[in-house]
Structure formats: C-alpha cells, structure tokens
Amino acid sequence: MKKFACVLFFLPAMGAFATGADLFTSLDKDGNGALSKEEASADSRLAAVFEQIDTDSDGQITRAEFDKYQGN
Numbered sequence: 001m002k003k004f005a006c007v008l009f010f011l012p013a014m015g016a017f018a019t020g021a022d023l024f025t026s027l028d029k030d031g032n033g034a035l036s037k038e039e040a041s042a043d044s045r046l047a048a049v050f051e052q053i054d055t056d057s058d059g060q061i062t063r064a065e066f067d068k069y070q071g072n
Helices: 002-014 020-027 044-048 063-070
Strands: 034-036 060-062
Touching: 060 063
Parallel strands: none
Antiparallel strands: 034 060
C-alpha cells in the first residue's frame, strides 16, 4: 500500500516533464505557432535562455528554434 501511495504522490510531478513538442504546444497559449516572452515565462528554464533560443531576435521562439534548442 505504501508503494501505491508513493506512486500517486509523484505521478502529477512526472507530468511536468513533458516532451519538447508537448511543452511547446502547452506553452503556446494563443496557438500561433510561436512562443512570446510572456508565454515562455511559464517555464523558468525556458525563460532563462529565451534570447539564446530566439536566434533571429524577433521576440518569439518558433517551433524550429525550439526544436533546434532541444536538439531535434
């Protein structure tokens, strides 16, 4: 029973580690295919490197830029 309770405790946290495509989609709140600085701020790791990922410096991270950052 303790093992089951432990799994239930950690299960929601495991969902926070979404795959790259899922993370991009979940952060792209307006569905325009790019992440604004505001949208990216929902993930502190992504927000910290926003300017590095935004290689064309247009203020948005496209899926191509995001995938390149993820190594895809």
